[in-house]
Amino acid sequence: MSSWYPIFLRDMLLFKRRLLRLGYLFSAMVVPVIYLVTFGLGLGRGFYVGGVDYLGFLIPGLVAMSSMNNSYTWVATSLNLNRLYFKTFQVFIQAPVSPFDIMLGNVLAGMVKGIFASSLIVLVGLLIRSDFGIGFTFFVVLILNSFMFSCLGVITGMITKSHEDTATYSNFFIMPMAFFSGTFFPIEKIPMFLKPLIYLMPLTYTNLAIRGDLRELKTMLNTGVIFLFSLIFFVIGLKLIANYKE
Amino acid sequence: MGIIEIIDLKKTYERVTAVDGLTLTVERGEIFGLLGPNGAGKTTTIKILSCLTVPDSGICRIEGLDVVKERYAIKRIIGVVPQENNLDRELTCYENLKIYAMLHRVEDYERKILNSLKTVELLDKKGTLVSKLSGGMQRRLLIARAMLPSPKILFLDEPSVGLDAHVRRQLWELIRGIAWEGRTVILTTHYIEEAEALSNRVAIMNKGRLIALDTPFRLKRELGAYVVEEQMGNGKVRYHMFHSKGEAHEFARGCACQVTIRESNLEDVFIRLTGERIES
Numbered sequence: 001m002s003s004w005y006p007i008f009l010r011d012m013l014l015f016k017r018r019l020l021r022l023g024y025l026f027s028a029m030v031v032p033v034i035y036l037v038t039f040g041l042g043l044g045r046g047f048y049v050g051g052v053d054y055l056g057f058l059i060p061g062l063v064a065m066s067s068m069n070n071s072y073t074w075v076a077t078s079l080n081l082n083r084l085y086f087k088t089f090q091v092f093i094q095a096p097v098s099p100f101d102i103m104l105g106n107v108l109a110g111m112v113k114g115i116f117a118s119s120l121i122v123l124v125g126l127l128i129r130s131d132f133g134i135g136f137t138f139f140v141v142l143i144l145n146s147f148m149f150s151c152l153g154v155i156t157g158m159i160t161k162s163h164e165d166t167a168t169y170s171n172f173f174i175m176p177m178a179f180f181s182g183t184f185f186p187i188e189k190i191p192m193f194l195k196p197l198i199y200l201m202p203l204t205y206t207n208l209a210i211r212g213d214l215r216e217l218k219t220m221l222n223t224g225v226i227f228l229f230s231l232i233f234f235v236i237g238l239k240l241i242a243n244y245k246e
Numbered sequence: 247m248g249i250i251e252i253i254d255l256k257k258t259y260e261r262v263t264a265v266d267g268l269t270l271t272v273e274r275g276e277i278f279g280l281l282g283p284n285g286a287g288k289t290t291t292i293k294i295l296s297c298l299t300v301p302d303s304g305i306c307r308i309e310g311l312d313v314v315k316e317r318y319a320i321k322r323i324i325g326v327v328p329q330e331n332n333l334d335r336e337l338t339c340y341e342n343l344k345i346y347a348m349l350h351r352v353e354d355y356e357r358k359i360l361n362s363l364k365t366v367e368l369l370d371k372k373g374t375l376v377s378k379l380s381g382g383m384q385r386r387l388l389i390a391r392a393m394l395p396s397p398k399i400l401f402l403d404e405p406s407v408g409l410d411a412h413v414r415r416q417l418w419e420l421i422r423g424i425a426w427e428g429r430t431v432i433l434t435t436h437y438i439e440e441a442e443a444l445s446n447r448v449a450i451m452n453k454g455r456l457i458a459l460d461t462p463f464r465l466k467r468e469l470g471a472y473v474v475e476e477q478m479g480n481g482k483v484r485y486h487m488f489h490s491k492g493e494a495h496e497f498a499r500g501c502a503c504q505v506t507i508r509e510s511n512l513e514d515v516f517i518r519l520t521g522e523r524i525e526s
Contacts, residue, residue: 006348013345014336087332094296095349096321245299 003097007105028117059125061183071114072149079157099242110150141210151233158240182207249274255304264290266454279445280434287454288434325392329403335377350395362390382413475506
């Protein structure tokens with residue numbers, strides 16, 4: 001049995017317990033569903049983007065956004081709280097477990113939560129638009145996106161000095177990313193001077209890839225960039241855990 | 247060679263010196279008390295020994311293993327009961343122990359968990375969420391958790407802080423039982439009574455420095471086994487130490503103020519050495 005497993009299992013036991021609480025499912029779904037109703041069924045009705053109607057364009061973006069939000073927020077928040085307040089992170093540090101296993105256990109747990117929350121959006125999407133396409137590319141990109149933002153969550157969870165800091169990071173990086181990286185409108189519509197900034201945002205590549213096909217070079221390149229971001233975030237998170245001291 | 251060797255250990259946090267040139271040896275199988283007021287450097291010493299932080303300088307070895315270079319090997323032979331309760335409150339007692347056992351690769355952990363819960367008298371609470379347990383039960387569960395991998399050395403950082411007298415005594419029995427099995431126990435406390443009741447030897451620390459190290463009996467005897475507390479008019483108390491009860495009585499007879507004669511304790515030793523009290 002690998003040492004990442006108990007770390008992953010701990011989070012899954014906590015996740016299972018929280019799932020049984022009435023508000024959890026609602027809170028995981030409420031924001032994307034509001035966007036879906038407002039932009040997809042309200043403002044966007046009758047709009048077409050790149051040959052598909054707006055709802056068909058929006059749903060994959062919302063799924064990507066939801067996986068980002070849930071993977072990132074869960075890992076960043078729980079790591080921050082476990083490290084600074086509950087001190088449960090110290091149990092891992094004092095156990096004969098490698099930093100790699102601590103990183104992997106946390107990231108995999110974050111991925112499960114991100115994929116779970118985005119699956120709920122997929123279900124809602126299928127209810128609204130049964131022909132909404134989910135294929136191999138969609139799943140690969142969704143899994144990679146959850147991995148990437150779980151890794152980013154570890155970085156935030158390790159560097160923040162208080163719980164409030166986590167919200168600050170979220171407001172500065174995650175929130176703008178959700179809106180400007182192609183979730184709600186194609187990035188071609190963004191003014192030229194903002195484009196370099198948009199291409200620095202990891203979610204941009206997810207939004208481009210999740211709507212594409214992995215057999216196309218463009219989608220392969222976008223997926224490759226997600227992979228590269230994931231690798232960089234994973235290595236940084238790993239270093240932070242390895243160098244942890246009080 | 248002692249099971250723990252500390253030589254000239256130093257640790258500073260942002261210009262505050264937490265441990266300042268600590269040198270001591272802990273013998274195998276003893277209950278070793280680190281006694282001192284808050285800020286004495288006890289918890290920092292435990293954090294260094296339990297691989298939670300690294301020293302700025304000095305040598306620190308556990309079973310001959312260096313705490314900086316051989317952390318992984320050290321983590322396999324130590325158990326830690328931290329000052330702050332770090333159990334998962336939303337998990338059950340059993341789940342908490344299971345995760346810990348898996349992290350430490352404890353074989354046959356299901357049986358060992360049940361045995362541990364039985365030892366700390368929490369078997370009937372195995373399916374109860376930790377958040378529903380009393381403070382004393384949570385402390386016992388922390389000890390059961392730390393003991394699961396059968397560590398050679400157990401670190402207990404202020405184990406009875408916040409517990410009432412009855413529960414504290416139950417905890418002491420548990421700690422004595424652990425030492426009786428031949429394990430080495432390192433205990434930090436700012437409770438005089440606890441250090442005296444449990445420790446084979448006590449290191450008294452103040453402001454990061456070691457100021458005395460011996461058995462509680464010898465430490466007290468050296469300064470005097472009896473204390474005359476002289477109540478001064480301004481509300482202050484003056485302490486006088488004597489080697490025999492007769493000397494103490496003789497002195498008390500000559501005092502104009504109200505006096506109390508009692509046996510000395512480690513607090514008196516601390517006051518004599520630093521001029522301050524340990525317990526606030």
